[in-house]
Amino acid sequence: MATTACFIIVSRNDIPIYEAEVGSTAKREDAAQLHQFILHAALDIVQDLAWTTSAMFLKAIDRFNDLVVSVYVTAGHTRFMLLHDSRNDDGIKSFFQEVHELYIKILLNPLYLPGSRITSSHFDTKVRGLARKYL
Amino acid sequence: MAPVGPRTGDAIFSNVERVNAELFTLTYGAIVRQLLTDLEEVEEVNKQLDQMGYNIGIRLIDEFLAKSNVSRCIDFKETAETIAKVGFKMFLGVTASVTNWDADGTCCSIVLEDNPLVDFVELPDTCQGLYYCNILSGVIRGALEMVSMKTEVTWVRDMLRGDDAFELQVKLLKQVPEEYPYKDDE
Numbered sequence: 001m002a003t004t005a006c007f008i009i010v011s012r013n014d015i016p017i018y019e020a021e022v023g024s025t026a027k028r029e030d031a032a033q034l035h036q037f038i039l040h041a042a043l044d045i046v047q048d049l050a051w052t053t054s055a056m057f058l059k060a061i062d063r064f065n066d067l068v069v070s071v072y073v074t075a076g077h078t079r080f081m082l083l084h085d086s087r088n089d090d091g092i093k094s095f096f097q098e099v100h101e102l103y104i105k106i107l108l109n110p111l112y113l114p115g116s117r118i119t120s121s122h123f124d125t126k127v128r129g130l131a132r133k134y135l
Numbered sequence: 136m137a138p139v140g141p142r143t144g145d146a147i148f149s150n151v152e153r154v155n156a157e158l159f160t161l162t163y164g165a166i167v168r169q170l171l172t173d174l175e176e177v178e179e180v181n182k183q184l185d186q187m188g189y190n191i192g193i194r195l196i197d198e199f200l201a202k203s204n205v206s207r208c209i210d211f212k213e214t215a216e217t218i219a220k221v222g223f224k225m226f227l228g229v230t231a232s233v234t235n236w237d238a239d240g241t242c243c244s245i246v247l248e249d250n251p252l253v254d255f256v257e258l259p260d261t262c263q264g265l266y267y268c269n270i271l272s273g274v275i276r277g278a279l280e281m282v283s284m285k286t287e288v289t290w291v292r293d294m295l296r297g298d299d300a301f302e303l304q305v306k307l308l309k310q311v312p313e314e315y316p317y318k319d320d321e
Contacts, residue, residue, distance in 0.1 A: 108157075108255035110164020111171070111262060120257055 004067065005084045005135050006035035007127065009103070011115045012077040014043065018118040022131035038062070039081045042069045046079055056100075057093050072096035076114075078103070086135060095134040102126050144224030147202055151225065160254045167267060177264040184266070188273020189280075196278040199225065211307050212236070214284070215243050218275060218305075227251060235304075244291060245275075247301035258295045266290050272303055283311040 009018040021032060042062040049058050050073045062069040070092050072080040080096055080103075106112055106123055118124075166187075170180045199205075203221050208214040212233075219231035228251065235244040252268050266272075272288035279286045285308040292302035 105255060106257075108161070109257050110161065110168045111256060111259055119259060122257065 005082065005131065006039065007080070007082050007131065008036070008039055009118065010043065010079045010081060013115055015115065017116065020124065020127055020131070022128060022135065035083050038064045038067060039069060039083055042071070042081065043079070046071050046073065050077070057096055059089055059092070072100065074100060074103070084135060088135065091134040095130055098130050099127060143230070144203065144221040147221070147225050148228060156251055156254070160251060163252050164256065171262065177262055181266050181269050184269035185273040188270035189277035191270070192274040192277020193281050195226070195274060196281045199278065210240065211284070212240055214279070215245065215305060219245050223247070241307040243305055245303045245305060250294070250301050253295060256295060266293065267295050268301065275303070275305060283313055285309050285311060
């Protein structure tokens with residue numbers, strides 16, 4: 001289990017639609033904002049990198065002190081962004097792939113509007129469970 | 136006379152044309168989504184779905200009778216069994232069970248363990264009052280009305296609301312006697 005990790009999903013229109021702090025350290029008050037800031041700053045790099053490769057998983061594209069940003073870009077250009085301090089690449093990849101499956105299920109729900117905030121508590125529980133398992 | 140109709144819809148189901156389940160589910164989802172956008176009120180959507188189901192039911196019953204070879208049902212119990220075992224199998228590909236009969240045999244529950252309409256669906260907070268599958272109750276009401284049974288169909292359990300199955304309560308209000316539509320002297 002990583003000591004710090006922050007996971008967000010950004011829609012194709014650059015709007016964050018899901019956020020979760022999945023670290024196990026005691027939370028500092030400004031940590032959440034800092035994590036958001038780092039992740040959002042990395043969006044530009046994602047934009048440039050996404051078109052240079054056919055792989056969906058872009059690992060360690062940006063770093064801030066000891067925190068690393070890894071990103072998974074879906075075919076519809078929704079970006080899953082993970083800020084982490086562990087070096088467990090395989091785990092992160094599996095985490096992204098399973099979240100992708102969950103995300104597709106959310107997307108197939110006719111009552112969910114693509115690009116809107118993901119409010120499903122089921123999704124939230126599942127993502128946190130996956131984070132515990134893989135990160 | 137012993138009923139000669141089929142006891143299950145398996146044989147008919149294997150012969151009818153089918154569409155991809157996801158296409159079907161998503162098409163129905165798109166309809167509900169559009170109704171929610173157009174009508175705004177969840178209550179109105181429930182009503183509209185029921186009305187659409189009714190319109191389907193009054194047509195579907197003819198197709199059902201033509202293809203399934205069921206003979207006249209002796210009583211309401213047999214009718215309910217036929218709907219659950221043959222009807223649902225034929226058109227939805229699932230089998231339902233009939234339970235919870237009341238004492239005088241006019242009210243029962245049709246329980247669906249599996250419902251292809253609700254794959255992927257999760258009700259958001261804004262649509263809590265929605266009966267997502269309300270079209271089904273309309274279909275049953277419409278179909279039974281065409282074979283001269285006035286019924287009232289309501290949802291008792293709904294998996295989307297956290298129950299463990301779908302349960303439709305079918306209540307026979309009255310049996311309309313068949314009558315010749317014209318008087319002799321007309």
